[in-house]
Amino acid sequence: MGKHVNITIDGRSILAEEGRNLVEVARENGFFIPTLCYFDHIDPPLGTCRTCTCRINGKPGPACTEKVREGMMVEVNDSELSDIRKALVEMMFAEGNHFCPSCEKSGNCDLQHMGYELGIAISRFPHLFKDRLIDYNAKRMVLEHNRCIKCMRCVVDVVTDDGKRVFSYQNRGNETYVGIDYEQEAKLSRAQAVEAMNLCPTGAIMVRGESMGQPFGERKFDRNSIRPDYYDKQFKAKKRKGKLTKKTIATASLAGCFGCHMSMLDIDTDLLDLVELVSFDKSPITDIKNFSKQCDLGIIEGGCCNEENVETLRAFREKCDILVSVGECAIWGGLPAMRNTMSLGECLEEAFLNCVTNEEGNTVIPYDENLPKLLDKVYSCREIVKIDYFVPGCPPDAQHIWKAVRNLLWDENYSILYSEFKYD
Ligand code: SF4
Ligand code: SF4
Structure with missing residues (x-):
C-alpha cells in the first residue's frame, strides 16, 4: 500500500493514498464531482470538458487532472462552483x-x-x-x-x-x-x-445496425424514486379545512404535439383536487377560445413557429399573472426547432417537394392567405415574452407539472423526484 496523505474536501479531513486521482478519492468519500471527459482507464486524464471544476488550494481548476497530495485543500460544493459547472454543461447543450x-x-x-x-x-x-x-x-x-x-x-x-x-x-x-x-x-x-x-x-x-435502444428501466441511467406523501397529506388537509381558494388557469398549445397537455391530465386521483380547486379559462381542455377574465396562471406548451402562436402568447402574457413554459418545445423550441438548422425555404422544399413520401412530380408548396404565416425559425416562448417559470420535460412528468402548479398557486412546498424530473 502506498503512502497516505491528509487532504481536506469541503472542510472534511480525509486520509487518502498519495497520487490517486482526486475525482476518484472525492467520490469514494461521498463527494460528487461531475465529469464528462473523464474515463477510468484513460491515463493521463483528458481535462477537456472542465465540468469537474473545483477550487484546489484556492484556485479554480479541473479536479480530474489532479493527484492527491499532502495538505491539499479542495472545495467542491459552493454556489459559485456549482454555477460554473452548470454553465459549462448548459453551453454544451x-x-x-x-x-x-x-x-x-x-x-x-x-x-x-x-x-x-x-x-x-x-x-x-x-x-x-x-x-x-x-x-x-x-x-x-x-x-x-x-x-x-x-x-x-x-x-x-x-x-x-x-x-x-x-x-x-x-x-x-x-x-x-x-x-x-x-x-x-x-x-x-x-x-x-x-x-x-x-x-x-x-x-x-x-x-450501423447496433441500436442503442434498451427497454425503459434497463438503460444506464434509469432509476426509480419513491414518492414521499407528506407534502400531499399537508395539501389535502389544507383543502379539507377550506384554506385553499379556487384559482383560474389558462392553457395553450403552440408549436407542440399536445403531449404536455396529455401529461397534465395524467395525475390520476389528483384530478379530483384539480377539478375542485381550479377553473379553466381559455384552454383546449375546455375548448374556451377567448379569455373571459384575468387568470392566475397561464401554462404554455410549444414554441412559436407562426404569427398566430406569437399573438396567442402575447395575449397569455397580458391575461395571466404568472406565465409558465411547460416542456422542451416551449422552453427552447424542442423537436419543432429541428428546422432551425436550415432556412424556411429549404424546410418547405424538403417537406413538400423533395421528401421521399411526397407525391411524385409535386411542384406546389401550399399557400393560402388564411393560413398563419410561418416565422423564419421556431422561437422559444421567452424570446417573445417574459416567462416567469420553466417546467422541463418532453413531456414533463404529470406530478412535476401538478407540483409546480400547486406551488405557484397556493405556495405549497414540494420536492421533485429524480424520476419526475427525468423524462427521456
Ligand atoms: S463526444 Fe465527440 S470527442 Fe467525445 S468521444 Fe464522442 S465523438 Fe469523440
Ligand atoms: S441523448 Fe440528448 S444529450 Fe445525449 S447525445 Fe443524444 S441528444 Fe445529446
Whole structure:
C-alpha cells in the first residue's frame, strides 16, 4: 500500500493514498464531482470538458487532472462552483443540437445524465442550431457531429490492432471537429466499433445496425424514486379545512404535439383536487377560445413557429399573472426547432417537394392567405415574452407539472423526484 496523505474536501479531513486521482478519492468519500471527459482507464486524464471544476488550494481548476497530495485543500460544493459547472454543461447543450427524444443514446447518455444531475431546466445561453454534416462515409460508424462535445475520449482511446488512431481533431477554435480516418476505421472489428460507440459520452458515435435502444428501466441511467406523501397529506388537509381558494388557469398549445397537455391530465386521483380547486379559462381542455377574465396562471406548451402562436402568447402574457413554459418545445423550441438548422425555404422544399413520401412530380408548396404565416425559425416562448417559470420535460412528468402548479398557486412546498424530473 502506498503512502497516505491528509487532504481536506469541503472542510472534511480525509486520509487518502498519495497520487490517486482526486475525482476518484472525492467520490469514494461521498463527494460528487461531475465529469464528462473523464474515463477510468484513460491515463493521463483528458481535462477537456472542465465540468469537474473545483477550487484546489484556492484556485479554480479541473479536479480530474489532479493527484492527491499532502495538505491539499479542495472545495467542491459552493454556489459559485456549482454555477460554473452548470454553465459549462448548459453551453454544451446550446452549442450542439441535442434533440434527446429522437436520439438513440437517450437514457444511456452521460451528457443528458449530467443535465439531470445538475438540475438544468433551461440553458442560459442561446441555442446556436448549427447545421454540421453527419458523416456517413465510414464503414461501420456514423458520426453525428451535432452531438459531439469534443471530449477527446475517442481521439486518444480508439486505436486499431496495429496501434493507429481512428479519430483526430480537425480544424481549430470553434470550428474544431472530430474527424474519422476511414481507412483505419475499416480495420476495426465490429466489437471494437461498438466499444467506441459506448466510450463516447454522447450519441455522437453510432454503429450501423447496433441500436442503442434498451427497454425503459434497463438503460444506464434509469432509476426509480419513491414518492414521499407528506407534502400531499399537508395539501389535502389544507383543502379539507377550506384554506385553499379556487384559482383560474389558462392553457395553450403552440408549436407542440399536445403531449404536455396529455401529461397534465395524467395525475390520476389528483384530478379530483384539480377539478375542485381550479377553473379553466381559455384552454383546449375546455375548448374556451377567448379569455373571459384575468387568470392566475397561464401554462404554455410549444414554441412559436407562426404569427398566430406569437399573438396567442402575447395575449397569455397580458391575461395571466404568472406565465409558465411547460416542456422542451416551449422552453427552447424542442423537436419543432429541428428546422432551425436550415432556412424556411429549404424546410418547405424538403417537406413538400423533395421528401421521399411526397407525391411524385409535386411542384406546389401550399399557400393560402388564411393560413398563419410561418416565422423564419421556431422561437422559444421567452424570446417573445417574459416567462416567469420553466417546467422541463418532453413531456414533463404529470406530478412535476401538478407540483409546480400547486406551488405557484397556493405556495405549497414540494420536492421533485429524480424520476419526475427525468423524462427521456
Ligand atoms: S447525445 Fe445525449 S444529450 Fe445529446 S441528444 Fe443524444 S441523448 Fe440528448
Ligand atoms: S465523438 Fe464522442 S468521444 Fe469523440 S470527442 Fe465527440 S463526444 Fe467525445
